[in-house]
Amino acid sequence: xxxxxxxxxxxxxxxxxxxxxxxxxxxxxxxxxxxxxxxxxxxxxxxxxxxxxxxxxxxxxxxxxxxxxxxxxxxxxxxxxxxxxxxxxxxxxxxxxxxxxxxxxxxxxxxxxxxxxxxxxxxxxxxxxxxxxxxxxxxxxxxxxxxxxxxxxxxxxxxxxxxxxxxxxxxxxxxxxxxxxxxxxxxxxxxxxxxxxxxxxxxxxxxxxxxx
Amino acid sequence: xxxxxxxxxxxxxxxxxxxxxxxxxxxxxxxxxxxxxxxxxxxxxxxxxxxxxxxxxxxxxxxxxxxxxxxxxxxxxxxxxxxxxxxxxxxxxxxxxxxxxxxxxxxxxxxxxxxxxxxxxxxxxxxxxxxxxxxxxxxxxxxxxxxxxxxxxxxxxxxxxxxxxxxxxxxxxxxxxxxxxxxxxxxxxxxxxxxxxxxxxxxxxxxxxxxxxxxxxxxxxxxxxxxxxxxxxxxxxxxxxxxxxxxxxxx
Numbered sequence: 001x002x003x004x005x006x007x008x009x010x011x012x013x014x015x016x017x018x019x020x021x022x023x024x025x026x027x028x029x030x031x032x033x034x035x036x037x038x039x040x041x042x043x044x045x046x047x048x049x050x051x052x053x054x055x056x057x058x059x060x061x062x063x064x065x066x067x068x069x070x071x072x073x074x075x076x077x078x079x080x081x082x083x084x085x086x087x088x089x090x091x092x093x094x095x096x097x098x099x100x101x102x103x104x105x106x107x108x109x110x111x112x113x114x115x116x117x118x119x120x121x122x123x124x125x126x127x128x129x130x131x132x133x134x135x136x137x138x139x140x141x142x143x144x145x146x147x148x149x150x151x152x153x154x155x156x157x158x159x160x161x162x163x164x165x166x167x168x169x170x171x172x173x174x175x176x177x178x179x180x181x182x183x184x185x186x187x188x189x190x191x192x193x194x195x196x197x198x199x200x201x202x203x204x205x206x207x208x209x210x211x212x
Numbered sequence: 213x214x215x216x217x218x219x220x221x222x223x224x225x226x227x228x229x230x231x232x233x234x235x236x237x238x239x240x241x242x243x244x245x246x247x248x249x250x251x252x253x254x255x256x257x258x259x260x261x262x263x264x265x266x267x268x269x270x271x272x273x274x275x276x277x278x279x280x281x282x283x284x285x286x287x288x289x290x291x292x293x294x295x296x297x298x299x300x301x302x303x304x305x306x307x308x309x310x311x312x313x314x315x316x317x318x319x320x321x322x323x324x325x326x327x328x329x330x331x332x333x334x335x336x337x338x339x340x341x342x343x344x345x346x347x348x349x350x351x352x353x354x355x356x357x358x359x360x361x362x363x364x365x366x367x368x369x370x371x372x373x374x375x376x377x378x379x380x381x382x383x384x385x386x387x388x389x390x391x392x393x394x395x396x397x398x399x400x401x402x403x404x405x406x407x408x409x410x411x412x413x414x415x416x417x418x419x420x421x422x423x424x425x426x427x428x429x430x431x432x433x434x435x436x437x438x439x440x441x442x443x444x445x446x447x448x449x450x451x452x453x454x455x456x457x458x459x460x461x462x463x
């Protein structure tokens with residue numbers, strides 16, 4: 001059975017991500033084993049990798065680096081072996097070259113760009129951005145056809161990729177914000193599919209079937 | 213714009229929730245949560261009114277069972293006094309933790325939770341009573357204790373400490389069903405940069421529209437009008453949509 005490694009680096013909300021992956025896998029004809037792990041050898045064998053994340057960019061990056069061999073195993077599986085990867089919320093932001101939360105901090109640099117504070121153009125809009133928002137996506141296996149769906153967001157920072165060509169979906173919060181990115185086998189979503197009910201579970205299921 | 217039903221939970225059982233006709237067990241939080249999801253709730257708030265420690269572990273089990281079955285945002289509050297209390301709730305499956313009395317007495321609790329879990333996890337719940345025009349005082353211990361603190365000052369402190377949202381309850385309006393305190397909401401939503409959730413006073417769908425449109429609230433929370441079926445979630449959302457406010461589509 002193919003395995004999905006859900007990276008455990010002390011981030012909250014791991015349980016929700018695990019349960020959502022299992023539920024989404026259950027809707028597919030082919031089973032998937034969900035493994036919550038920070039073990040390099042398990043990650044090396046995994047068929048897919050999901051990186052969750054809540055909290056601050058720098059704290060999450062620190063936590064990844066502190067686990068022996070974790071970043072090396074992830075980088076090898078994703079960047080060298082080309083295994084499908086999904087980053088969620090801060091897990092997506094970590095793909096960037098650098099983040100600016102609590103001062104500049106280098107990210108994974110798997111997708112060039114910067115993570116900056118959300119600054120909605122309208123004064124009445126609050127930060128953090130919390131709630132359901134329309135996500136407009138280009139045609140891609142993660143969203144299937146060009147489509148609009150409603151997903152749950154909770155974030156104060158946004159990812160601005162250097163190459164606009166990697167932006168797969170956008171949302172509007174006092175201006176256009178990056179909702180999803182994809183470059184070859186590496187994808188990320190700013191919203192929380194594991195908290196976005198049917199639409200979110202469907203996206204997770206499509207990730208499990210994605211063959212980049 | 214979010215509509216958030218609030219369920220009172222005691223010893224892991226829902227004691228105040230909607231008696232949806234489809235439910236086999238109205239006290240079962242999982243059934244309640246699923247029914248609210250199908251009705252279009254944007255989030256759920258569980259308020260733990262348990263006093264005993266046995267009840268607290270039942271609460272954790274209840275959150276876990278709900279989070280395993282419902283893939284929607286869950287906020288939990290009531291009796292959170294330490295970072296460890298918050299951690300246990302989050303580990304069980306809560307997405308946000310609401311802190312009230314303990315945070316008023318020691319705002320560093322907000323900072324510690326925000327540092328540990330991220331500001332999006334921390335809701336500062338503030339119970340207020342009006343003391344004069346344009347001035348509100350913070351009350352703690354479920355409204356039993358006056359603190360002498362100016363509510364706007366405390367809200368500013370909560371923001372500085374890293375709260376992600378403010379759940380603002382008007383004790384003057386709570387249970388009266390005459391509408392949210394619009395002046396209060398307007399004052400706070402203009403003063404703080406983070407989302408303000410309106411609580412206390414909802415009696416109709418139109419009251420929810422007013423809280424958002426006139427009060428500037430980012431979300432509305434209600435318990436008893438949903439509980440007693442006076443207003444349905446779909447009515448609340450239809451009224452908001454009719455007023456031109458952005459709401460999540462009902463499926």
